[in-house]
Amino acid sequence: MERMDYRHEEFQFEEGSRIQVFDVAKKQETLHCHDCLELNRIESGTGNYIIGGKVYEICPGDIFVINNRERHLAVHKEPVRMTVILFSSEVWKDWYNQDYLKPFFQRTEDFSNQIRKKEEGYDKLDQTFSSIKEEAEQKETGWRNVLEAAGVLLLSYLYRYYAGRKHIAEEGNAALYPEKRTEQVFSYIEEHFREEITLQEIADSLAVSKTYLCRYFKEMTNQTVFEYVEQVRIQYACCLLKKEDLSIAEISLASGFGSVSLFNRMFKKYMHMTPGEFRK
Numbered sequence: 001m002e003r004m005d006y007r008h009e010e011f012q013f014e015e016g017s018r019i020q021v022f023d024v025a026k027k028q029e030t031l032h033c034h035d036c037l038e039l040n041r042i043e044s045g046t047g048n049y050i051i052g053g054k055v056y057e058i059c060p061g062d063i064f065v066i067n068n069r070e071r072h073l074a075v076h077k078e079p080v081r082m083t084v085i086l087f088s089s090e091v092w093k094d095w096y097n098q099d100y101l102k103p104f105f106q107r108t109e110d111f112s113n114q115i116r117k118k119e120e121g122y123d124k125l126d127q128t129f130s131s132i133k134e135e136a137e138q139k140e141t142g143w144r145n146v147l148e149a150a151g152v153l154l155l156s157y158l159y160r161y162y163a164g165r166k167h168i169a170e171e172g173n174a175a176l177y178p179e180k181r182t183e184q185v186f187s188y189i190e191e192h193f194r195e196e197i198t199l200q201e202i203a204d205s206l207a208v209s210k211t212y213l214c215r216y217f218k219e220m221t222n223q224t225v226f227e228y229v230e231q232v233r234i235q236y237a238c239c240l241l242k243k244e245d246l247s248i249a250e251i252s253l254a255s256g257f258g259s260v261s262l263f264n265r266m267f268k269k270y271m272h273m274t275p276g277e278f279r280k
Helices: 089-095 099-105 122-138 143-164 180-192 199-206 210-221 225-243 248-254 260-271 275-279
Strands: 006-009 019-024 031-034 037-044 047-051 054-058 063-066 072-075 081-087
Touching: 019 122, 019 143, 031 225, 037 122, 047 063, 047 225, 063 122, 072 225, 081 122, 081 143, 099 143, 122 143, 180 199, 180 210, 180 225, 199 210, 199 225, 210 225, 225 248, 225 260, 225 275, 248 260, 248 275, 260 275
Parallel strands: 006 031
Antiparallel strands: 019 081, 031 072, 037 063, 037 081, 047 054, 047 072
16 A cells, blocks of 8 residues: 655745745645645635545635644545645744734634635635735736735734634644744654654654653643644544545554554544544
């Protein structure tokens, strides 16, 4: 069985630009995340969008909100075309305490990455999205300044949309704005989650004790190391269930679970349904 890859991508922005706009039409092959914040709008096509373990049905006009830690993959048989707006890490370093970044960093449990055309507040998001796309394409005098100003406007409308639905949490997630050591833990787990890994191996990779690793990771992410490992494995399994014609047993092993029974138990814990139900 060929292994489906997982990638953490570092996007290269054009010099002097903190916002990048482009169209994507090619089929996505790998589960991935970026070192930046992403908004995208579906221009045409249908399918499913897997984002952080959640699955959304793709329809033209949908806007999706994706942060720097969310693994995502669009799964579709027919072509899907989308416009993507990326905000570099410099944006959230400069604007980190601003309300308009809260839809990326401060979310309630019922937060949805998907914004649909029929929902109140969509029109202003859609119009501003189109204005940004037009500026990026035409590149008239001062277009970078207009792009940055329009980007703030778009994020402000985004905050209004989610705040109005009470989907903004009281506190943020430090894991979305990680320190170097936290990022090292993420990287090790994301490289080795398909294998049987131990706390000692992760601690050794950082040259720290298991006790320090557990305490530090819990303080930074509000979850244990193995809760994070489980989530990475489940998210990967979700992609395999939607994308690959493999048995539940094969997906269980490919995702790093030692047994089908453990896989089924963990899947039900995080997804609130069985793998078979999710696949339908």
